[in-house]
Amino acid sequence: MTDTPTVLVVDFGAQYAQLIARRVREAKVFSEIVANDLTAAEYAAKNPAAIIFSGGPASVNVNGAPVIDPGIYDLGVPILGICYGAQLIAKQLGGTVSRFEAGEYGRTAMHVHPGGRLLAGQPAEQNVWMSHFDCISEVPDGFTVTASTINAPVAAFESDHICGVQYHPEVSHTPFGQQVLERWLDVSGIARTWTMANVIDDQIAAVRAQVGSGRAICGLSGGVDSAVAAALVHEAIGAQLTCVFVDTGLMRKNEGEQVVETFQKTQGIELIHVRAGDEFFAKLAGVTEPEAKRKAIGELFIRLFERAAGGIEDARFLVQGTLYPDVIESGSKHASTIKSHHNVGGLPEDMDFELVEPLRDLFKDEVRAVGSALGLPDEIVWRQPFPGPGLGVRIIGEVTPDKVAILQDADLIVREELHRAGLDRQIWQSFAVLPDIRAVGVMGDERTYGYPCIIRAVTSEDAMTADWARIPYEVLETMSSRIINEVPGINRVAYDITSKPPGTIEWE
Numbered sequence: 134m135t136d137t138p139t140v141l142v143v144d145f146g147a148q149y150a151q152l153i154a155r156r157v158r159e160a161k162v163f164s165e166i167v168a169n170d171l172t173a174a175e176y177a178a179k180n181p182a183a184i185i186f187s188g189g190p191a192s193v194n195v196n197g198a199p200v201i202d203p204g205i206y207d208l209g210v211p212i213l214g215i216c217y218g219a220q221l222i223a224k225q226l227g228g229t230v231s232r233f234e235a236g237e238y239g240r241t242a243m244h245v246h247p248g249g250r251l252l253a254g255q256p257a258e259q260n261v262w263m264s265h266f267d268c269i270s271e272v273p274d275g276f277t278v279t280a281s282t283i284n285a286p287v288a289a290f291e292s293d294h295i296c297g298v299q300y301h302p303e304v305s306h307t308p309f310g311q312q313v314l315e316r317w318l319d320v321s322g323i324a325r326t327w328t329m330a331n332v333i334d335d336q337i338a339a340v341r342a343q344v345g346s347g348r349a350i351c352g353l354s355g356g357v358d359s360a361v362a363a364a365l366v367h368e369a370i371g372a373q374l375t376c377v378f379v380d381t382g383l384m385r386k387n388e389g390e391q392v393v394e395t396f397q398k399t400q401g402i403e404l405i406h407v408r409a410g411d412e413f414f415a416k417l418a419g420v421t422e423p424e425a426k427r428k429a430i431g432e433l434f435i436r437l438f439e440r441a442a443g444g445i446e447d448a449r450f451l452v453q454g455t456l457y458p459d460v461i462e463s464g465s466k467h468a469s470t471i472k473s474h475h476n477v478g479g480l481p482e483d484m485d486f487e488l489v490e491p492l493r494d495l496f497k498d499e500v501r502a503v504g505s506a507l508g509l510p511d512e513i514v515w516r517q518p519f520p521g522p523g524l525g526v527r528i529i530g531e532v533t534p535d536k537v538a539i540l541q542d543a544d545l546i547v548r549e550e551l552h553r554a555g556l557d558r559q560i561w562q563s564f565a566v567l568p569d570i571r572a573v574g575v576m577g578d579e580r581t582y583g584y585p586c587i588i589r590a591v592t593s594e595d596a597m598t599a600d601w602a603r604i605p606y607e608v609l610e611t612m613s614s615r616i617i618n619e620v621p622g623i624n625r626v627a628y629d630i631t632s633k634p635p636g637t638i639e640w641e
């Protein structure tokens with residue numbers, strides 16, 4: 134994003150940095166997260182239009198608390214400090230941060246003083262979201278206090294080009310928070326023009342420059358990231374791109390066909406469709422242990438992918454749907470390797486390709502917006518995360534074609550009913566699991582002996598933690614009766630009410 138004005142978000146160790154970056158982008162300014170230990174010259178070299186210091190869990194008065202090169206204040210670049218970031222500015226520029234009688238956590242009433250620039254036009258009395266114990270008791274010379282609360286005499290302060298807020302404007306619980314960020318961008322003179330249309334144009338140009346007249350391949354997993362990456366690269370280089378879709382036979386009902394339909398028929402992308410269900414079932418025969426199953430699926434997947442890719446002569450570039458959170462997690466913006474958790478167990482490291490990663494600056498919701506703008510259907514753009522080994526880890530015990538067919542039918546009913554209830558976009562993942570046990574039941578006059586099926590539906594932000602979704606009883610009831618009536622082989626339905634931790638999202 135070379136010519137785009139960029140706001141750097143300096144990360145002081147809270148989970149808020151990503152949220153701040155996303156909010157700045159929602160205000161139509163590109164932003165990226167940077168570490169707090171660069172020198173002022175290194176920050177300057179990134180040519181920021183403005184800089185935000187994020188919150189953080191430490192106290193600025195504790196030894197070893199993160200600081201920033203004070204040279205940053207002399208760069209003349211507008212700076213906004215949030216929570217810890219605000220306290221750090223106060224302390225480093227000669228103010229005082231002290232421990233007051235009480236901290237403030239959660240919704241807090243704040244009074245805005247007249248005359249400030251940042252909070253101009255906002256209600257004098259408003260609620261903000263706080264999370265601090267220390268507070269700024271004296272602002273540095275040249276600063277004025279522009280808001281306060283009962284326990285924070287300095288809830289906001291500013292000088293000519295530096296501002297700080299003790300509260301969290303980035304969280305949705307601060308009603309005027311987004312307005313603060315937008316106002317700050319405006320008073321900092323930053324044009325708010327970054328849109329998904331610009332992103333697409335920039336990335337098309339970048340991909341063309343990188344690939345030239347070369348050939349690129351892209352492994353489609355059926356997931357959102359590889360789908361959007363492929364669509365974008367296809368827009369840039371057309372027939373120089375070939376996609377490889379290794380169809381394991383372990384996808385959800387109709388999803389394999391939909392990948393082929395969308396890419397080959399609608400988007401006109403050259404697609405090698407490796408129909409490998411039989412090979413996967415042969416390899417999985419008699420395998421019951423979860424890790425052994427994952428390994429078997431992963432190895433075969435790679436072999437088939439390599440075989441298909443090897444048939445594409447002169448392919449030098451590998452398109453990957455790496456996203457911004459993957460880049461941040463891998464620690465360095467420049468050192469991305471072939472995504473280790475990509476698809477089934479990752480592609481081998483010795484594959485000799487140059488990576489093309491057109492989504493590496495984007496968050497998931499932005500990737501979805503790009504996908505929609507490129508004409509991908511909602512079924513793909515809003516697809517839930519799906520494990521590379523697919524239904525192989527949702528069938529406990531041996532995986533057979535019969536069990537996959539049963540599970541696909543039950544799983545489709547779960548999806549259909551959540552969609553009908555309008556709940557699908559609030560739920561992170563929802564699916565059915567087929568355990569390796571049988572239960573006795575009675576249907577009509579007949580005793581049955583069939584599989585139970587377990588419905589799993591979770592809410593989550595990032596899959597690191599998750600909670601079971603409070604699906605209304607009526608929706609669960611419809612799912613249960615439809616599954617039992619419509620899926621031969623299943624005679625009982627249970628709902629998994631385990632959070633993560635202690636459970637995982639998947640069953641294997």
Ligand code: XMP
Pocket residue numbers: 474475476477478518519520521522562596633636637638639640641
């Ligand atoms: P767990 O079950 O560990 O899953 O709570 C966390 C998230 O990761 C997904 N998952 C996978 N994704 N390959 C993937 O690409 C895999 O082998 C794999 N295993 C689990 C899971 O669906 C959830 O979103």
